[in-house]
Amino acid sequence: MNDIVNVPISELKRALPSARSPREDGDGSVQVQLDPNLRIGTAKVFAVYGKGGIGKSTTSSNLSVAFSKLGKRVLQIGCDPKHDSTFTLTKRLVPTVIDILEQVDFHAEELRPADFVFEGYNGVMCVEAGGPPAGTGCGGYVVGQTVKLLKEHHLLDDTDVVIFDVLGDVVCGGFAAPLQHADRALIVTANDFDSVFAMNRIIGAIQAKSKNYKVRLGGVIANRSDATDQIDKFNAATGLKTMARFPALDAIRKSRLKKATLFEMDATPEIEAVQQEYLQLAAALWAGAEPQLAVPLKDREIFDLLGFD
Numbered sequence: 001m002n003d004i005v006n007v008p009i010s011e012l013k014r015a016l017p018s019a020r021s022p023r024e025d026g027d028g029s030v031q032v033q034l035d036p037n038l039r040i041g042t043a044k045v046f047a048v049y050g051k052g053g054i055g056k057s058t059t060s061s062n063l064s065v066a067f068s069k070l071g072k073r074v075l076q077i078g079c080d081p082k083h084d085s086t087f088t089l090t091k092r093l094v095p096t097v098i099d100i101l102e103q104v105d106f107h108a109e110e111l112r113p114a115d116f117v118f119e120g121y122n123g124v125m126c127v128e129a130g131g132p133p134a135g136t137g138c139g140g141y142v143v144g145q146t147v148k149l150l151k152e153h154h155l156l157d158d159t160d161v162v163i164f165d166v167l168g169d170v171v172c173g174g175f176a177a178p179l180q181h182a183d184r185a186l187i188v189t190a191n192d193f194d195s196v197f198a199m200n201r202i203i204g205a206i207q208a209k210s211k212n213y214k215v216r217l218g219g220v221i222a223n224r225s226d227a228t229d230q231i232d233k234f235n236a237a238t239g240l241k242t243m244a245r246f247p248a249l250d251a252i253r254k255s256r257l258k259k260a261t262l263f264e265m266d267a268t269p270e271i272e273a274v275q276q277e278y279l280q281l282a283a284a285l286w287a288g289a290e291p292q293l294a295v296p297l298k299d300r301e302i303f304d305l306l307g308f309d
Helices: 009-015 056-069 097-103 139-152 193-210 229-238 250-257 269-288 299-305
Strands: 044-050 074-079 125-128 161-166 184-189 216-223 242-246
Touching (some): 044 193, 044 216, 056 074, 056 161, 056 250, 074 139, 184 193, 193 216, 193 229, 229 299, 250 269
Parallel strands (some): 044 184, 074 161, 184 216, 216 242
16 A cells, blocks of 8 residues: 555556546546536536535525526525535425435435425425535535436426535535536635635636536625625635625524525515525526636735735
């Protein structure tokens, strides 16, 4: 075993031809190329990323409802072992694809769509991909198996919009897998250093995947942010733009506690303003948001930019 510790990555690639892509996903990448048979098809696909706990699931679920309010057929895919992405849509924690596959000893032919696809609020279809137990597998396998099942059962044929809600700010090959399917990647952030730092890393991941896949950076969604000065500084330095902003309203926090999307909450001027922001965001994305050509910063540059000595 000690003989391979210092082997260059190029040598590892030659030693593992079955896991090597004919094209690189970025410097040092040994990621597996996407199977052409697993391409989603004609739906517009969005992958939502951001720092862990920043509100990606709340954002994804309300954006899914906004698309449905515009008359679109929507499928939301949660990519997190917590399997709570679609919680406010379905009002419960639905079983994951991996859980269901395990129950049939991974004989996928035994599954029916009703086993892993659940209808949520306003007709949004919901799937929780789940994830492998900690330290035992790769999130890319989970995403791949989920898309494969959806394709085999023709569940993507009549879908207009697919939203991947992706685990935390992890940008390893596994949880970067939704970028292989997406048209646009959206980054949810708050107006603080840690969120912006995570956003910068995600930009790098999107850049790497965009060399081989159609995914492009769609823009920034400012969440839980009454002010946006830190986000604005970062955007100006990297070439990003903010597509939508959602303030730090207690009603947004309460909506999740009530197992409800914001479109189901009692109407107040604040809630109606947030609903309208989601509807405008969905309309802009459906119309075809222009790709943003952002350049990530070096770590030290972020510290300097946001005022750290």
